[in-house]
Amino acid sequence: xxxxxxxxxxxxxxxxxxxxxxxxxxxxxxxxxxxxxxxxxxxxxxxxxxxxxxxxxxxxxxxxxxxxxxxxxxxxxxxxxxxxxxxxxxxxxxxxxxxxxxxxxxxxxxxxxxxxxxxxxxxxxxxxxxxxxxxxxxxxxxxxxxxxxxxxxxxxxxxxxxxxxxxxxxxxxxxxxxxxxxxxxxxxxxxxxxxxxxxxxxxxxxxxxxxxxxxxxxxxxxxxxxxxxxxxxxxxxxxxxxxxxxxxxxxxxxxxxxxxxxxxxxxxxxxxxxxxxxxxxxxxxxxxxxxxxxxxxxxxxxxxxxxxxxxxxxxxxxxxxxxxxxxxxxxxxxxxxxxx
Ligand SMILES: [Zn+2]
Numbered sequence: 001x002x003x004x005x006x007x008x009x010x011x012x013x014x015x016x017x018x019x020x021x022x023x024x025x026x027x028x029x030x031x032x033x034x035x036x037x038x039x040x041x042x043x044x045x046x047x048x049x050x051x052x053x054x055x056x057x058x059x060x061x062x063x064x065x066x067x068x069x070x071x072x073x074x075x076x077x078x079x080x081x082x083x084x085x086x087x088x089x090x091x092x093x094x095x096x097x098x099x100x101x102x103x104x105x106x107x108x109x110x111x112x113x114x115x116x117x118x119x120x121x122x123x124x125x126x127x128x129x130x131x132x133x134x135x136x137x138x139x140x141x142x143x144x145x146x147x148x149x150x151x152x153x154x155x156x157x158x159x160x161x162x163x164x165x166x167x168x169x170x171x172x173x174x175x176x177x178x179x180x181x182x183x184x185x186x187x188x189x190x191x192x193x194x195x196x197x198x199x200x201x202x203x204x205x206x207x208x209x210x211x212x213x214x215x216x217x218x219x220x221x222x223x224x225x226x227x228x229x230x231x232x233x234x235x236x237x238x239x240x241x242x243x244x245x246x247x248x249x250x251x252x253x254x255x256x257x258x259x260x261x262x263x264x265x266x267x268x269x270x271x272x273x274x275x276x277x278x279x280x281x282x283x284x285x286x287x288x289x290x291x292x293x294x295x296x297x298x299x300x301x302x303x304x305x306x307x308x309x310x311x312x313x314x315x316x317x318x319x320x321x322x323x324x325x326x327x328x329x330x331x332x333x334x335x336x337x338x339x340x
Pocket of ligand 1: 146147212
């Protein structure tokens with residue numbers, strides 16, 4: 001509601017200052033839509049999504065189911081459809097797929113904005129919404145950064161795109177919002193999706209995956225306007241170049257490629273959900289803030305998130321998704337077969 005008001009007010013101001021009245025369509029730009037992603041709204045979402053009520057969102061638990069409902073309700077409220085069937089936003093994953101410890105089925109939560117010109121070409125935006133749950137002593141692992149931050153970023157990005165759709169400025173290619181489960185126990189949700197894709201993988205243009213973008217790596221203290229990018233040049237030089245150009249033009253964060261080094265011992269490229277897409281030769285970018293003292297501890301709580309920085313990083317992902325979904329030609333995996 002607030003978003004619409006802000007856009008409407010700015011339209012009003014501009015209209016009053018110009019000779020003729022202009023419609024919202026003519027003056028709503030990608031920057032306007034990006035600016036609907038606000039620190040305040042990210043914070044509101046995250047204080048609920050990473051609250052104790054969600055019990056640490058362990059795959060297969062009541063807390064994870066509650067988190068899934070939160071996501072589903074958001075998309076329904078926004079009028080963003082499911083790609084599966086009306087009002088069914090869950091891609092169910094059988095317990096047997098999820099390993100011995102998990103006794104209950106789990107679900108990826110999916111939502112879809114259909115492209116206006118090339119609807120069969122799909123951009124996948126992903127973030128895992130599960131975390132590591134609770135301990136017997138009652139400690140709750142809220143996972144505000146991991147990966148509440150990526151989850152709420154996806155919600156705000158979806159809202160921004162949906163506003164563009166309402167104004168008649170929707171993306172030319174389609175966008176799938178993929179909230180995966182089972183990440184913490186072995187990247188199961190993304191593995192299941194790529195083995196049971198809702199849209200053919202050959203039509204999947206790229207995957208932009210977000211896992212931990214709300215905090216600051218202690219190594220970056222004093223130099224905090226950054227995000228680590230991993231994988232952007234591994235399969236597609238074009239995707240990497242587009243990502244750089246978009247950042248230069250619209251966002252101006254420092255894009256730090258330290259962890260993109262093949263020799264980096266952390267091997268983060270292999271450790272989050274984008275890897276299941278990369279394995280299938282789909283170009284990826286992994287957005288990441290690095291680890292910190294609260295990583296996988298009960299102290300990863302929403303009060304420690306840097307909301308302005310989270311908003312800026314989310315806008316970078318939005319702008320990159322906007323670019324790859326609207327540019328003339330599909331991004332090409334031009335480095336296939338040239339590595340390893
Ligand atoms: Zn994570």
